[in-house]
Amino acid sequence: MTNAKNPVPDPEDFELLLPWLATGRLEEREGARLAAALEQDPERARRYELVREELAETIWLNETSGAPSGRAAAQLFARIDAEGSAPRPLRRRVAGLAGWLRSASTRLGPAPRAWIAVAAAAVIVTQAGFLTALVVRNAAAPASYQTASGPQAGLGTGSFALIGFAPDATAAQIASLLQNNQASIVEGPRGGLFTIRLADRQLPREEVERVLARMRETSSVVLFAAPRQP
Amino acid sequence: MQAVADQVLIERIADGDRLAMQVLFARHHVRVYRFALRILGRETMAEDIIGDVFLDVWRQAGQFEARSSVSTWLLGIARNKAYSAMRRRSEDALDEEAAAAIPDSADTPEAALQKKSKAELLRRCLAGLSPEHREVVDLVYYHEQSVQEVSSILGIPENTVKTRMFYARKRLSELLKAAGVDRGWP
Numbered sequence: 001m002t003n004a005k006n007p008v009p010d011p012e013d014f015e016l017l018l019p020w021l022a023t024g025r026l027e028e029r030e031g032a033r034l035a036a037a038l039e040q041d042p043e044r045a046r047r048y049e050l051v052r053e054e055l056a057e058t059i060w061l062n063e064t065s066g067a068p069s070g071r072a073a074a075q076l077f078a079r080i081d082a083e084g085s086a087p088r089p090l091r092r093r094v095a096g097l098a099g100w101l102r103s104a105s106t107r108l109g110p111a112p113r114a115w116i117a118v119a120a121a122a123v124i125v126t127q128a129g130f131l132t133a134l135v136v137r138n139a140a141a142p143a144s145y146q147t148a149s150g151p152q153a154g155l156g157t158g159s160f161a162l163i164g165f166a167p168d169a170t171a172a173q174i175a176s177l178l179q180n181n182q183a184s185i186v187e188g189p190r191g192g193l194f195t196i197r198l199a200d201r202q203l204p205r206e207e208v209e210r211v212l213a214r215m216r217e218t219s220s221v222v223l224f225a226a227p228r229q230p
Numbered sequence: 231m232q233a234v235a236d237q238v239l240i241e242r243i244a245d246g247d248r249l250a251m252q253v254l255f256a257r258h259h260v261r262v263y264r265f266a267l268r269i270l271g272r273e274t275m276a277e278d279i280i281g282d283v284f285l286d287v288w289r290q291a292g293q294f295e296a297r298s299s300v301s302t303w304l305l306g307i308a309r310n311k312a313y314s315a316m317r318r319r320s321e322d323a324l325d326e327e328a329a330a331a332i333p334d335s336a337d338t339p340e341a342a343l344q345k346k347s348k349a350e351l352l353r354r355c356l357a358g359l360s361p362e363h364r365e366v367v368d369l370v371y372y373h374e375q376s377v378q379e380v381s382s383i384l385g386i387p388e389n390t391v392k393t394r395m396f397y398a399r400k401r402l403s404e405l406l407k408a409a410g411v412d413r414g415w416p
Contacts, residue, residue, distance in 0.1 A: 015416070016392040019399070025376040047415055054399065057352045058371035068263040072277040073255065076284050080248065083288070167256050 014044065018051045073167045155186060155195065155230045159203040161212055163194050164224035173221045181211055195228055236300035244291035255284050258301060261373060262308045268368055269312040269361070279315060283307045302379040305369070309383055348411060355405035363398035370395055 014037060020026045021034045038045050161183075165174055178184060178196065188194035198211055205227070212225040236257070242250030259280050266283075267276035286307055294303060359367065369375045369383060380395075381388045403413050 016396050019370050019395055020377060023370065023374045025370075025374060025379075050413055050415055051399075053349070053352060054356070054367070054402065055371045057349055057356055058367055060349075061353050061356055062264050062268075062368060062372040065264050065267060066273065067260050068273075068277045068280055072259065072263070072280045076255065076281040077248075077252070079281065079285055080251065080288050165252075167252075167259070169256060171253055 015047070018048055019055070021048070022051045022055045070167065155197075155228075157202065158200045158230065159198040159208055160186070160228040160230055161196050161198055161208065162224070162226050162228045163196050163215065163222060165194070166219070166221055166223050169221040173218075177215060177218055177221050181215060183211075237294075237296050240287075240291045240294045240296075240300060243288060244294075251284070251288055254287065254300070258304055259284065261301070262304050265305055265368065265373065266308050266312045268364065269309065270316060275315055275319075276312075279308055279311050282311050298379060298382050301373065302375060302382055305373060305375070306383045351406065351409055351411060352402075355402055355409065358405055359398060359401060362394070363401055366391065366394045367398050367402075 014034065017026060017030065017034060021031055024031070026034065038048050181198070183196045183198050185194050186197045198208060203211075208227050212227065215222045215225045236254065239250045239254045239257075243254065262283055263276050263280050266279040267273060270276050270279070283304060287304070294300070298306075356364070356367065366380060366384070369380045375383065377388050377391050380391045384391065386394070400416050403415055406413055
């Protein structure tokens, strides 16, 4: 839709879409068309640079506009805890998503199928994490939690700690922290805190403090860490 | 990849998974806060909005139909709640905190020219856009929303999204020109 006789593009066609070209949010075909037009015309390339400047400074403005305090998270999860939850069956919902992916992959052509495969891989990875999370959530039920060997009261033997994660901590960061310290979540969250197992045996108090001190050093992931009696 | 993961999180939240809620909150709450802050201009109100938005997510996750991305859904809820909160607040209640968030237009172009860099001046002019223009600029550039997604959030046709963004950029050029920087566009 470009006009070869007029290097100044029609706003309806080129100029209007430049911001989305800069953010990569155009459909592939549209993006390729605009990118080709940029390569052929230095004036268009110059105008695209203006957009990129606007993009950079808009990001800067937003990123320096501050972040919410911990109050927002504390209040939200207190309200959620007060409401409780009514979980629906896990397997049905997972099966539903997997079924949709299977169905979509058979309806679509090779390229969309490739993306479906990527999506399916992401779902599988995420599900693995959340199956673990489900065990943790179930363990948070009052008074008891379950292990593979059946109902059990208390935490059993070992060394334990209470830990609170930073609101911005990602699942990957938390998993890495636990792995690096050979710890695992065994209960929680309760009041925003998880119980983690540091070892299967009773560690000396100094050893527990040493591990917790190491965890606290990763302040971007850990907000709070303290020993807990079994 | 993250869009899929977000939808899986919503599935888990619909099942009452609190940890999934924490992950979704950690992933999105800062951007939702900044979007609300841009509309409201008050930090405490923007923080209240995040709580309301994510509580809605907790309650209504089962109704999410994935017709839009999760981030678009969140921004749409945040916008509705922010404007509702703004309507409840009378103009008389505009306090110093809100006033401080309004871009200072007292500088003359000469004063603005004294700013050390073009980037700084550009930021100042971005902050001087009207709320309507700044909103679409933020949604496109910062929140990386597509034309369709902005259309969904703002409740306007897709062509209007494109032209609103165009006129926002045009206004930005006018502000820069008034401050002594001619970008040669439009």
